[in-house]
Amino acid sequence: KLARxxxxxxxxxxxxxxxxxxDFQASGSMMWSREGLIGYLLGSGATVAEVDGRPQAVPMPAEHLLGPARFPAGLFANDEHAELSAVIFTNACSMAKLNRVAISGGGAPAGHRYTRIGNFFDRTPGALKGIPFCLDITSADYRGLWPHGYEPWTAEMEVFHxxxxxxxxxxxLLPEATHWFRQGGEWICSSVYEASILWSQTLIxxxxxxxxxxxxxxxxxxxxSRMDSPEA
Structure with missing residues (x-):
């Protein structure tokens, strides 16, 4: 795209x-591709290592993406692509999103149950994993995740500057989106909504x-997880 x-x-x-x-490259690929995009743009990811006797997230710089093509990582790591101002990404660009917005707003057809499962971002300092959730999309608990009282269109939208x-x-330009920007030598993530969903699935x-x-x-x-394990 940049070459054009x-x-x-x-x-x-x-x-x-x-x-x-x-990301539509495979069924369910939006559930795991977010981390790959962040690593590609920033040229760095994170891994878990023991520091001072306890597990902590530590930076993991990368010059190339995994795979035989060895595509360069770090699109935003230098000024080589100054013409690109930002990248917008969402892990919920799907039919399920279209359904949830209407259903959480009170438009649920009768005869069906609508459930969303996934992981919330854990804002606890030092947290290494997300918080699993399973919520009825028509419930007050689900609708109460956002001040609107229903799921907004911008809930999973992220802008990488x-x-x-x-x-x-x-x-x-997109005030309700989550924004990533570099400040004081580190990447800062700013979001309007307290609830941030790392990945999810919608069950009907x-x-x-x-x-x-x-x-x-x-x-x-x-x-x-057991099935994916080499020992399984």
Whole structure:
């Protein structure tokens, strides 16, 4: 996309140039591709290591992406791509999102149950994992995650700002999105909503069936983990 030099087109020249991306390469790929995008843009990820006797997240710099192509990482690590002002990403660019916005706003068709499972971002300092959740989309607990009283369109939208951008993007362009920007030598994440969902799945089941539970979700995750293990 950058090689096409869209930023030099008459209607874009001299203005912030933004790319919006979403991952549809495989079924469910939006549940795990977010971390890869962050590593690609920042040129760094994180791993867990024992520091002072306890597990902590430590930086893991990367010059290339994994895989035989060895594609360079760190799109925003220097000024080589100053023409790109920002990248917009969401892990919920799907039909499920379209359904949830309407259903959480009171438009749930009768005869079905709508459940969302996934992981909340844990804002506890030093947290290494997300917080699992399983919520009925029509419930007060779910709708109460946002001040609107229903799921907003921008709930999972993230804007990654290029610190070397020739034409920076104002946060006011998408005020309710989560914004990533470099400040004081480190990357800062700023969000409007307290609830931030790292990944999720939406389940639609018959209302006469037993409702999915958090225990079901955790047990299935543990089973899948055992199946993926080399010893399994």
């Amino acid at each position: 030099r869209y930023d030099q087109l008459p209607h874009a020249n001299g203005k912030p140039f933004i790319l919006a991306v979403a 290029n610190p070397f951008a020739r034409h920076p993007v104002s946060v006011d 089941t018959s209302s006469d069936k037993t409702a999915p539970s958090l225990d079901d979700f955790l047990n299935n995750a543990a089973r899948d």
